[in-house]
Amino acid sequence: MMKLAIPLRSKIGHIILVFVGLVIEAYGLLMLPQYTGKIINEGIQYGDMNAIYSIASMMILMIGISAVGQIMCSYFSAKLSTSYARDLREMAYENVLRFSSNELNSISRASIITRITNDINQIETILLLGLTVVVFAPILGIGSIIKAFEIKTDLTWIIVIAFILIMILIFVIGARVLPKFNTLQEYMDRINQNAREILIGMPVIKAFVRQDFENEKFEKINRQYLDLNLNIYRNLLPMQPLLIVILNLMVVAIVYFGSYEVSGGLIMTGNLVSFIQYSTQIVVSFAMVGVFMIALPRIVVSGRRINEILEIEPEIKDGELLQINDNPTIEFKNVSYAYPQSEIESVKNINLKLESGKTIGIVGGTGSGKSTLLNLIPRLHDATSGEILIDGQNIKDFKLDSLRDKISLTPQKTLLMEGTVKSNMIMGKHDATDSEIEDALRKAHVDFVESPDDAVSQGGSNFSGGQKQRLSIARSLMKHHDFYLFDDSFSALDMNTEKIIMDNIMSDLKASSGVIVSQRISTIADADEILVMDKGEIIDRGNHDELYESCETYREIFDSQSDVVGGGL
Amino acid sequence: MERETPLDKKKEMKNIIALLMEHKFRFIFSVIFVIISSVLTVIAPVLIGDAVTIIFDGANNILHGTGTMDFASLANILLTVSVIYVVSFLFSYLQKYFIIKISSDIAFTLRQRMISKILSLPMSEVDKNKRGDILSRLTNDIDNLTSGITESLMEMMTIVITLVMSLIVMLMINVWMTLLIVVLIPIAFVLIGLMVKFSQKYFKSQLKMKGQLNSKIEESITVHDAMRSFNYQDISMDDFRKNNARLFEDEWKANFFASLIHPLIQIMNYIGYIAIAVFGGLFVIQGVFPVGRIVTFMQYAENFTNPLEELASVMSVVMTALSSSARISEFLEYDDEQNPSSKQIFKLNDEITFENVNFSYVPGEKIIDDFSLTVKKGQKIAIVGKTGAGKSTLVKLLMKFYPVDSGKIMIDGVNINEYDNHSYRSMVGMVLQDSWLFSDTIENNIRYGNLDATENEIVEASIQARTDNFIKQLPEGYDSYLNEDTDNISQGQKQLLTIARTVLSKKEILILDEATSNVDTRTEKLISDAMNNLMDSSTCFIIAHRLSTITNADKIIVLENGKIIEQGTHDELLLKKGYYYNTLNQK
Known part of the structure; x- marks a missing residue:
């Protein structure tokens, strides 16, 4: 006691x-x-x-x-x-x-x-x-x-x-x-x-x-x-x-x-x-x-x-270093992660480089470890083996605040808070002005909100799935970050809306690095590198054309989606 | 939901009495026992006083050499007192025994009634109420109410009986001494009232602050990941600290003023005590009554002031119990889902018809607008349209989750409202976008579709829904326990389990609302056989994003703003070159 x-x-x-x-x-x-x-x-x-x-x-x-x-x-x-x-x-x-x-x-x-x-x-x-x-x-x-x-x-x-x-x-x-x-x-x-x-x-x-x-x-x-x-x-x-x-x-x-x-x-x-x-x-x-x-x-x-x-001594320990360079590179070296009490590693032996100006796409089946991989970057979990380096230095050496400040993660579950649209946006930038909020809402194609003072009820339940996702994306765009991580954040949006938002993001964030996890190949087809994940491992990597040629799983996924009509219907 | 209406104390007392009357005999017995044991306790001090008198007189006699102590009558009195004490003990034990049984039973019954009520509420009422609020009625309020009944009701009865009895006995002994004690009562009441008034203000704002703080904590835990990745912890902590500090200010003041009641009453008590010692002494010297009466009165004085203090605390428990009772009965008085008919239905023979159906959640905002459609038995209907077009609402109406505002939904020409809800729904199966599973084993979760299913049938359904593989990989297989925080199976796998559950249930009519939205497209392809099997044996309504599913449908209806804007087969719609054609082409 x-x-x-x-x-x-x-x-x-x-x-x-x-x-x-x-x-x-x-x-x-x-x-x-x-x-x-x-x-x-x-x-x-x-x-x-x-x-x-x-x-x-x-x-x-x-x-x-x-x-x-x-x-x-x-x-x-x-x-x-x-x-x-x-x-x-x-x-x-x-x-x-x-x-x-x-x-x-x-x-x-x-x-x-x-x-x-x-x-x-x-x-x-x-x-x-x-x-x-x-x-x-x-x-x-x-x-x-x-x-x-x-x-x-x-x-x-x-x-x-x-x-x-x-x-x-x-x-x-x-x-x-x-x-x-x-x-x-x-x-x-x-x-x-x-x-x-x-x-x-x-x-x-x-x-x-x-x-x-x-x-x-x-x-x-x-x-x-x-x-x-x-x-x-x-x-x-x-x-x-x-x-x-x-x-x-x-x-x-x-x-x-x-x-x-x-x-x-x-x-x-x-x-x-x-x-x-x-x-x-x-x-x-x-x-x-x-x-x-x-x-x-x-x-x-x-x-x-x-x-x-x-x-409980939180397993995620704060580091010492404050300063992180602008537009740094993040590198995964043989990173694995297993949930506590689980014998199976959810991600295995990941090697990966996130660079300024480059976008990485990740596809893979349910339970293939995509979300877990993303969560390792802002240290929501710490790798159980291997290391993640930022400009050559282990991310664990840095202050969590400094590290997370570099990263914007839009999670799969839209975690909105009760309050107003504004109060939710402020989570993304603590001293945001009204015009900054309106700007982010516009970029995320939030066209259903009349004013930032509109109410958001518990869990965002007064919005539909697609609307919640757009609000969640807007929140992630409130402030400039060096890394933007999207964890299946577009799944409830129709192709048109997705494209509009993607264009806004891409033109705005040329110098940043992006990782986009998606079930839909169309979302990530333009990425500089695409990783195909299965059972926690990267089983193949390359750009869309290369993978379509060489990777059978990728082709299967692509073909299985050719008749998906998306949210427009 | 906040209660805005003022508390109707009379009505709640009636409710509580009605609850007690369900245990009439036990309750009447415990009231009788309370009366007996308190009357006995009131008599005892008189006898103890008599004993002291005998000793005092005896001592005086010995001192002055005029006689001895009357040990025989002393022993007699003390024996009587002992018997009284033991009998009073027995009755108070029995009374407690009954009352505990009553209150536990009431708690049990109320919980059961609330669950039955929850289970029979219409969906609209379920949507309206906050979960946390219903749960707190189920736990906190029922606790408050029953402890109000056990502790306070009986205590109040004891206090009142003791007060009245003491007053009678005191008046019989000496009027002036009685007045001395009774005079203190109004003063004590004023003091208690004052303190209650002081502290009440802080108690109220403290409760409000506590509620706010609790919802803050709940929310932070729900959005925990977002909070961490946005570096929002410090701000949240500051906010928490501010609220917490305000809570502290209100709380200590409330507690301080409330705890002042005790010393104030005690002072009153001791002033009475001294008055009795002084005036009692005077009376004894004047020969008005014997010395033992001082001892008797001292005990009565305590009988008087202590209960007053208890009364103050009991009153607050009773007030809480009353407002809790109000919250419980308010909930129990919600209207049940309407189910006027007991007419059973088992089969769809010919067709399902929607006839000019209109529906809105909020009056004035139409979600389904004059919708008409006929579906033949065995047909597959794909419903397409933008988010918010009314697709999900339409199938919920078919489930009878919400009553239509106007128009009819008919099975073989008979309005579905004319059938018993349960019988009707037993015919309709549903797989939803949000996969909801119990905290139970995987096996029991699949069995939910058909409670009589054998283990083989469960595995069979699981194989069809492509869940067998991953289940077998889990350390405990089908016995693996799922709960709200389960991390080791994914959203998609959870959805597959709900499909397995529906496969097992075999229904006449099937609703698939984005049933595979969380399943990746490859797995989706794998289970399409299972889905096709599922669909082949029933009449289906499908909300889906897979073109092959849609093109295979016998009829596609395109919804916009709750209206059918196009309908027909895939080919027909393409020829039309309307919305459907355009949207597909955009891709």
Whole structure:
């Protein structure tokens, strides 16, 4: 839990102040029962009103002291717990931003979201409560023990027995319940996941008329959760009533055995009354700690879930070098990449040169490794073997910011953000002016947007597939880059639109280097070099005419496309 | 969707009571048990007070040599108290036992109802609601509601009973001392109200900020790759930091003011305590009541002020439960997909007819415009046209996903609306552009097409859809588990799996909406046999970009703005030299 503790270091001052507040509060509270006893012993017994008044004024003073302590503690613990949550959120988010998609998937994206939100909230709530309970209860408990012993009586054994009984109770129930909380959380995750799937898959469910099937499937998980939940709570149930009954019976025992001590003249009635109050405080305090211990595994679970995010050292490490030459050359030397937990290399032994002014086209079947290859250039993944050099220097030596600034990657999935067209374009150039935005939109043939302030809904769902692609292309054209990588970015566009956009790009970016991945040969036929990929390997390379002559796979792909009419129809 | 309407508390209370009434007997029993156990708890302090009096008097007697302590009646009282405590324990345990069962059952039922509701919503409603929002109703809101029922409802009952009972017993003992305690109540209420008012403002804005921050996180994770390749992390981080800092400001204030309630109540509590000590002392000296009553009153004072404090926190839980209940019932009240008929259909005998069909998602923006078409059984219809021409919408209407605005779609002359939705859809198969698969094994995903399929039939379908090869290469073959983040099979392979699923299902009518858009052209050629087989046995509607598929169709219809602008066979359309001819020639 090391990483989790880091934000606490800067809050030691607050922690101490909370502690001081609690001690002050406890001091005030501890004095009260003693004064109650005094009122009975010195005031009532002798009918002395003056004694009663002076003792009462002391009590008011103690309450004042305790109130000051409490307010102090409220203030600092509110600040402490919320600022801790703030820092955790920030740390987690910052780390997640540096993750590669492998790392995102290793925890699962949905889970990362719940961890940064729900789990941190959990910790915050429990910390706020915990400070006052876990720290305060022992202070009050120990103070009460001291006070109880100051009353010289042989009744302390009753407290000891009650204490032992309560500890056994907490321990037994805790041992039965604790291990199950984790499973319960997992069942909840599954309920969530199942419901999410149903929501996404509605058209398929309706088409296959599988409503009853889905309903039963969900019911199974739902029932599992119900059963475990009932099981946990049935075990937890006796806790509170049993605590109360033990406490009450303890008081009864003290009164009973105390009566003999009073009659024997060992103590006075007032002492007995204060002793009852102290013993109640002792037992209640430790019971509170015990009950909290049962809540603890939930924070431990939450804590572990967050810590997991914090502990991941992003595999993509930032480099040192800032400066990259203008129009550099990127070279792949025997580059291979395998996804974690996969024995098969998704790209194998790639040798490749990206030069200024040259365009490379890549074709190949689904799963042939084209996207993976492109993702290696801006270091969305790092090659598992071989190296990628930029002007002879390994790309890992450069600052990620500098490297990625040179590269524009238009991914296969159009990743648009909720907001406006403008806010999405600004991703491409952080200080873009309106005219720059309009320029990029024009180049990407975005003719369906009335103004850059037009809204973009979640995932760009208010646009069609082709429109989303054009917006995504426009975003990549916002700023000049030395390398433009297009990962099947034109697939939903008809030939005409594609041609218009390609012409705009080509005339604009003569000095840059381009890599275009496409399923369609027509898109890349003009490239200076075309790579044919299959099962992660480059099986052939050359220009269109050469490949059509020599490469059978290329010819097959080309022929298979001769009757594709594209998006125009 | 944000709830804009104000919370109708009465209506929600009714809803909650209706839910409780589904467990009438358990609920009535737990109410009875609550009453018994709280009444018993209220009686106990009187007896403890009596015991202290006996000790005090006994001590005085011994001190003044006037007698001894009455151990016999002391033992009697204490035995009674012990019995009361144990009985009260039993009842409170039983009450909790029932209430946990009730609330867990309610949670279970509500989740089940919500899923059934989701499954029976019309597509338009599914489109309208944000996924995250529905999911949070299903999890957070149901949690809030049930914990509201278990923790708060019963607690409130206990508190009210304890307060009333304590008041009665106190009045019976001494009116003046009772007044002393009761006077504190309005003061406490004012103080609590004040703090709640202070903190409420911050609680509200804090909730809003939290919602914003959550959607920010969700979005960043979704567009993660784009964010990284555009060097957008720093900006996103700054933005996050700003929102996070604002959240912190609201949050600590909300928590601070809320946590002030506790010390304030405690001060009230102790002032009452001192007042009891002082005035109680006076009364004892004057001989109004015995010393044990001081102890009794001290316990009642606690019975009074502690519940008040709990009431404040319980009230906020109840308020949350009520608004959650409102969100749940709002969802459950959505209209189901209309399915007025139970008339079954199993076969297409003769023809499918579209008669003057009109449709729009948004009123005024026509997507399908006066569309008429007759398709004979066994025919293959290719639908072509630009993006946005209405192709996908047309087939969705055929699926009965959306009701037509006007006009009719008929099977053998009978309006499809006259058939039961499920029976009708069982006849129609569909492969879509977006391939949707479950988090389950590959085998189960294919089996979705026909739940009764044998393993052999599954492999057979898989071979036809050209998925068998790559599946066998996976380490776990057909048992490989797929999930949303699956990286090791490509988009295209996922689409092939959805084709295998449809191959297995064997339908009368088939809709292929860009069914092979993510499959590369070579593989596409490979599976064309399978596709042809699939198409041969049914009546087909095909949206495709492959000329050979289109030319093989019995009829091609060209859509523009939801209207048929041309139709006929490939040759007929070429002769026409219209849109179809021109577009093909451009290529």
